[in-house]
Amino acid sequence: ELKVEQNPLFLSMQEGKNYTIYCNYSTTSDRLYWYRQDPGKSLESLFVLLSNGAVKQEGRLMASLDTKARLSTLHITAAVHDLSATYFCAVDIVEGGSEKLVFGKGMKLTVNP
Amino acid sequence: EADIYQTPRYLVIGTGKKITLECSQTMGHDKMYWYQQDPGMELHLIHYSYGVNSTEKGDLSSESTVSRIRTEHFPLTLESARPSHTSQYLCASSLTVGNIQYFGAGTRLSVL
Known part of the structure; x- marks a missing residue:
């Protein structure tokens, strides 16, 4: 059974600081997604990582994928309050001909002024 | 921006009632999914469909059922709601x- 683990699950940081969050998964996959969820809202797609070594950047967020280590990182540069949200990683697997996304528990980020 | 719509956004009902949660998309996507998410927790796949007349159960056991008669429409039905069904869908x-995967805004269901 695929397990997707995010670390940390809660993070409180100051504006202007940098931080990296991690997403580990337990089985082979070449596709990993990062989503953002604001309180009471739905999920918004941030990044799609489709191969080993993939790196994507959008604003203050940069995501990377190492399929050999089964690890994705989401790096936050010079955090601002607007980045406060819950961040989910999700791994795409195909089992018995069926494609599924398996989500981590989410990392709740609070950026303090 | 994704064009996927869920109604209602919020629903409070009594135990034993039958309810249908609506989901429609205008993007012509073949694949549709229903997830259940408790507050502050991860998403669990409960149903999915790869096209018209195709439906499958997901990883999380659910007492709900789904149908896919049209590409754009994927409703989820609970025949007899219970408090344990309280969640976001x-x-x-x-x-x-x-x-x-593009997500709708969700339905917050409370069963009293």
Whole structure:
């Protein structure tokens, strides 16, 4: 059974600081997604990582994928309050001909002024 | 921006009632999904469909049922709601296997 683990699950940081969050998964996959969820809202797609070594950047967020280590990182540069949200990683697997996304528990980020 | 719509956004009902949560998308996506998410927790796949007349159960056991009579419509039905069904239900769609899943705004269900 695929397990997707995010670390940390809660993070409180100051504006202007940098931080990296991690997403580990337990089985082979070449596709990993990062989503953002604001309180009471739905999920918004941030990044799609489709191969080993993939790196994507959008604003203050940069995501990377190492399929050999089964690890994705989401790096936050010079955090601002607007980045406060819950961040989910999700791994795409195909089992018995069926494609599924398996989500981590989410990392709740609070950026303090 | 994704065009996937869920209604109602909020629903409070009594135990034993039958309810249908609606999900529609205008993107022509073949693949549609229903997830259940408790507050502050991860998403669990409860149903999915790869096209018209195709439905499958997901990883999380659910007493709900789904149908896919039209490409754009994927409703979820609870025949007899119970307090344990209280949760947020998120609908998503994608174009093909491996593509981004686009999510609707969700339905927050409370069963009293």
